[in-house]
Amino acid sequence: MRCFVGIDLGSTTTKAVVIDEDERLLGRGITNSRSNYDVACAIARAEAFINARFALFEEALAEAGLEEDRRTSLAKNLLLSFRKRQHLVQHDALAQTMMGLLEDTRYDGLRSELSHVLSTIIEGMSADIPDLFAPGAKRKSDFFRDVASSSFMRRAEAVRSDEIGFDVLMGLFDKSIIQVENSELDISFESNIRPALEEVLETKSGELGAEASRIQEALDRVAAIDLECVNSVGTGYGRTKLPFRKEQIRSEILCHGLGAHWMFPDTRTVLDIGGQDTKAIQVDSQGIVTSFQMNDRCAAGCGRYLGYIADEMNLGLHELGPLAQKSKRQIKITSTCTVFAGAELRDRLTLGDKREDILAGLHRAMMLRAMSLLARSGGVDDEFTFTGGVAKNPASVDALRKLVRENYGERTLNISPDSIYTGAIGAALFANRDAARAEATPCGAEQ
Amino acid sequence: MMTTNTGRSLEDILEFAETLYHDAALSSVRDWKKTHPGRIAVGSMPVWAPRELIHAAGGLPVSVMGGGDDVEIIKGDAYFQSYICHIPRSTIEMGLNGSLDVLDGMIFPSICDVIRNLSGMWKLLFPEKPAWYLDMPQSFDEIGRSFFRGELLRIGKEMGELAGHEITAEALKESIAVFDRNRALLERLQEHRLNRPWMFPISEVWSVIKAGGFIPIEEHNDLIEEYIAAAEASGRPPIDNARVILVGSFCERPPLNLLRTLERSGCYVVDDDLSLGFRLIRGSVGAEGDPYQALADAFVERSREAAFLYREGEKGKELVARARAAHAEGVLFCAPSFCDPALLDQPMLVEAVEKAGLPWTAFKYAENTGQFQVIREQAGTFADSIKLWSVA
Amino acid sequence: MNTTAKKDRSMEIQKAMLARHYKRLAEADKTGDKCAYTFVPGNLTELMHVFDLLPVLPEINALQSAMRKKSAAYISTAEKGGHSEDVCTYVKCDLGMSRSGNLGPTGDPLPKPSILLLSYTGCFTFMKWFEILQREYDCPIVMLHVPYQADGRPTPEMRQYIVKQLEKKVIPALEEASGKPFDIDKLSDLLRLSARAEEDFVQVLDSAKHRPSPIDAYFGGVYYISPIFTAFRGTESAIEYYEALREEVEERVRQGQGPITPEGELIEEKYRVVVEGPPNWTHFRDLWKMFYDEGAVVVASTYTKVGGLYDQGFRHDPSHPLESLADYCLGCYTNLNLPSRVDLISKYVKDFDADGFLINSVKSCNSFSAGQLLILKEVEKRTGRAGGFFESDLVDPRYFSAANIKNRLESYFQMIEQKRSAAQPAAGDAS
Secondary structure, three states: OEEEEEEEEOOOEEEEEEEEOOOOEEEEEEEEOOOOHHHHHHHHHHHHHHHHHHHHHHHHHHHOOOOHHHHHHHHHHHHHHHHHHHHHHHHHHHHHHHHHHOOOHHHOOOHHHHHHHHHHHHHHHHHHHHHHOOOOOOOOOOOHHHHHHHHHHHHHHHHOOOOOOHHHHHHHHHHHHHHHHOOOOOOOHHHHHHHHHHHHHHHHHHHHOOHHHHHHHHHHHHHHOOOEEEEEEEEOOOHHHOOOOHHHEOOHHHHHHHHHHHHOOOOOEEEEEOOOOEEEEEEOOOOOEEEEEEOOOOOOOOHHHHHHHHHHHOOOHHHHHHHHHOOOOOOOOOOOOHHHHHHHHHHHHHOOOOHHHHHHHHHHHHHHHHHHHHHHHOOOOOOEEEEOHHHHOHHHHHHHHHHHHHHHOOOOEEOOOOHHHHHHHHHHHHHHHHHHHOOOOOOOOOO | OOOOOOOOOHHHHHHHHHHHHOOOOOHHHHHHHHHOOOOOEEEEOOOOOOHHHHHHOOOEEEEOOOOOOOOOOOOHHHHOOOOOOOHHHHHHHHHHOOOOOOOOEEEEEOOOHHHHHHHHHHHHHOOOOOEEEEOOOOOOOHHHHHHHHHHHHHHHHHHHHHHOOOOOHHHHHHHHHHHHHHHHHHHHHHHHHHHOHHHOOHHHHHHHHHHHHOOOHHHHHHHHHHHHHHHHOOOOOOOOOEEEEEEOOOOOOOOHHHHHHHHHOOEEEEEOOOOHHHHOEOOOOOOOOOHHHHHHHHHHHHEOOOOOOOOOOOOOHHHHHHHHHOOOOEEEEEEEOOOHHHHHHHHHHHHHHHHOOOOEEEEEEOOOOOOOHHHHHHHHHHHHHHHHHHHO | OHHHHHHHHHHHHHHHHHHHHHHHHHOHHHHOOEEEEOOOOOOOHHHHHHOOEEEEOHHHHHHHHHHOOOHHHHHHHHHHOOOOOOOOHHHHHHHHHHOOOOEOOOOOEOOOOOEEEEEEOOOHHHHHHHHHHHHHHOOOEEEEEOOOEOOOOOOHHHHHHHHHHHHHHHHHHHHHHHOOOOOHHHHHHHHHHHHHHHHHHHHHHHHHHOOOOOOOOOOOHHHHHHHHHOOOOOOHHHHHHHHHHHHHHHHHHHHOOOOEEOOEEOOOOOEEEEEEOOOOOOOHHHHHHHHHOOOEEEEEEOHHHOOOOHHHOOOOOOOOHHHHHHHHHHOOHHHEOHHHHHHHHHHHHHHOOOOEEEEEEEOOOHHHHOOHHHHHHHHHHHHOOEEEEEEEOOOOHHHOOHHHHHHHHHHHHHHHHHHHHHHOOOHHHOO
């Protein structure tokens, strides 16, 4: 199967998607952007291919006649088991790396004690794994670093001593995790899916019975599909850091425009609010950008602003919107300056204003900034598509909807659940179109 | 001319003035136009405009001073980069949202490049209404007087065309006389304030002065008289505040709450450059001879020192003199962010103020600033230190 | 080889002119030469030459300081001295320089002014700038107030106002400062020379109408305007320079060559753009590279008109010397109102057949920047070509965000490319 990959290297996360020749979205992958862009890019891409295989696998199960609830539950369990296997591979690598670091001369004198403590921690971390990947278990994040570090810290806290302090242990962990993240371990679909399926079948063999063989066959078929990466295109904040040729790189503006058009073909105006910048884009009926504006040097009104507010209020980012929606008496906030956000907030709270009322005002102030960028770019035409992390915040969406209605009249407002992948999708579409008209560069052949 | 009733209480007067202060939709101007059909209302940006010409054309001169903290900026930000001051944003906002529809024309005086360029933006955005750019002379001599007379004559002629009748010399002389009375009353208000600042808080004084931009000048004259009488009768007791002079707020206005904050932090603002245009010309213009020449002469010869008027060598001399006359114990430099005239002038004024041994402090604001904590602390510390000094 | 040699000739001439000028300035204290500080827009160079006053241009000093990476320290000196971070960095850079030994572009100290000639044209800050400098140098100052073309054209009253100021204030002040009498015939002679150089200069600017354009009218343009905007109008050497430059450019047209960039000749002209706004001087080369790396050529710019709109027909007129100087001052780009600027940029987009236009919005310069977002809208509306917008500063390196600007420019050029390929079906879509 001919595939095309789009990668969006954002300031906080790196996203990758795979599409086929008919511009069908096959898979998505996301990872945290790290210092090593090559690795972030490789991991996001690998994730997208894994995600594609799983999607294809579900299709194959449907063809094999499995009922929907069965398919869903099976796929869910299989994914958990697969993730666990991936985790184990990385866990082993981490354990090995940490133990290996003990050879350093700086640990002379401490080595045997340290080795003992570390082994205890690693054992404990191994013991944590099954629960982490049990059905229904809640993980803080899907990134190995996050999961491993919280497990490590908990275990280390329990065993540290006067001789071997917490900071020594964390130092070892930090050093090792970077090495593990930056090494390309075999966590591929091909290598890990069969043992994962075996595990699922083992525990579920009673329920599955005769279906087991059909499931096996379906998996074999999917594993045998050659997902050939014909061309890939990169975009995003860090796109110039991608190991791509110049022709393989597209501006975020173009990718967001085309991605939004792909998601909602009647889109004429796109607003994207990410962590670091805000973009207002106008596209024509083909998704071609006709004009655009980005926020000026001042990052007021970007996602980062909400981050500061959340920190200041000691709330999770996702809690801000719902809290603001509870407001009955919105307060007028004049400054969306990130630098002054904290001070203004404290001042308001001291004055006795309610948190939700202040937050409602802040969300409106933030959307006012977006409105001015939209106006600069040419206004808000029907249909209007809102993308980026901030599109997930319901209070922002409410404020935006209201302002758009007041200033431009009724507009269809589109928000896709895949919104975070808009740029990557646009990039993948360019990869497909470029391949049709010019030379292409398969994945891995970039450098 | 009809006068308003003289029995208003201080509270009534202040409520009236403050309502006008916050009336971004210009309802007082709308009401006036309803009761004066066929007459024109002409707006002017800070700082100075020949309001006498509008009056002489039978029109209502209206101050356009931005939206303060009453106007939410939705469209205005689309026209200005983040490094440009706030007043043009709210002014464009009010232009686009219909608040200024009631005006038949606008005057843009030559006080800085932002307001200068705003005049051109106005021509592009609202081509159906006249937008006059008024080039104030920077040559303070016979050449400047003759040029400025020409400028005033040009605007007067076009103003007459807008009003539907020529401005006669007689009408202009009468208007000058009414405005001369206004200048004299404002001067009187200033004297009262200097003598008993505890009876004339800056926030009140300024809303009374500023009201003159939204009501007929004759009514404003009455208002000032009423206010002086009512404030004097208020019996407010003096408290131990520091006497300061406020500099830099001649264009984009500070929020009223900022001025209250200064008072509450222990400052009596005894002199300032708020609504400077109303008080720019010292003394009377006079109604002798050619009224256009009289206006031009008064402007060229008797304008107060201001950041937008060229001064050779003696920068700050007048500020120090005013501070002395007001027995001010310190200077507050209070300029809008990104205000070129005020901020470029400031270091030169500071030099003069320091030379004169006057303490000073400086801060910035925007017309829609909502936070005064920092200013409160700064002004409070400043007032305290002045008081300590005066005791020592 | 031939063209390379010719290219060198105009550059060599300019280099020699500048070297001679700065040498005279450096030796002024010894030779007794007197100098006048003045501004580029509305500069009265010929008049200063009548009195043998050497022009020193603080804006040029500031931009030179930025190109030599000295502006950050100078600005910091001024800010420490109480100047606001909000205001024009030319002023702060110049002030910082004067307080740090007043070393000019060649590293030699510049002489103190015998007079400050404040040609108050098209920029409010000029007035404050010289009020500040007067306190620094404690020297005579004379103000020439040039009214703004608020209604899109100069009036006879404006012209008269300027001529009167010249006659009654400026000329007597220059006589006093130089100790030399005014000679109107000498002024006429110099203006005659000016007009000759101006003619060749206009031909150079006009050459960008060719495809490919033989010049870059913004990044290259700032070198071409240098003599005619500064100390050399009305000199024989300016005539020599512009003749040589014109010949070289005409030769490039004959050869079908593109503009010269710091990395050699631009081989493929992919995009033709008009640029509004002054350049950034701290990262001049970096910004230029962002253009030529994409194959973008600036075919016309407004910045190269701050010292006069010669391309729109203005020439100094020896038969009416003072009136001609007045018209010159009135006609500088920064003295045009917004509607006139929109007209001019739209005209450039059409006359030079540009793919679009870009605005470099400079923090320091409200005269340029206030209203640029409306200019963007209006010019797009009138020309139907795409406009782009980015921000920087004149000489403050803190306000140059390379990644941000590059992102915008790349997006802009890719947008033009995408529009183009949408307009003509791809090779593979022949069916």
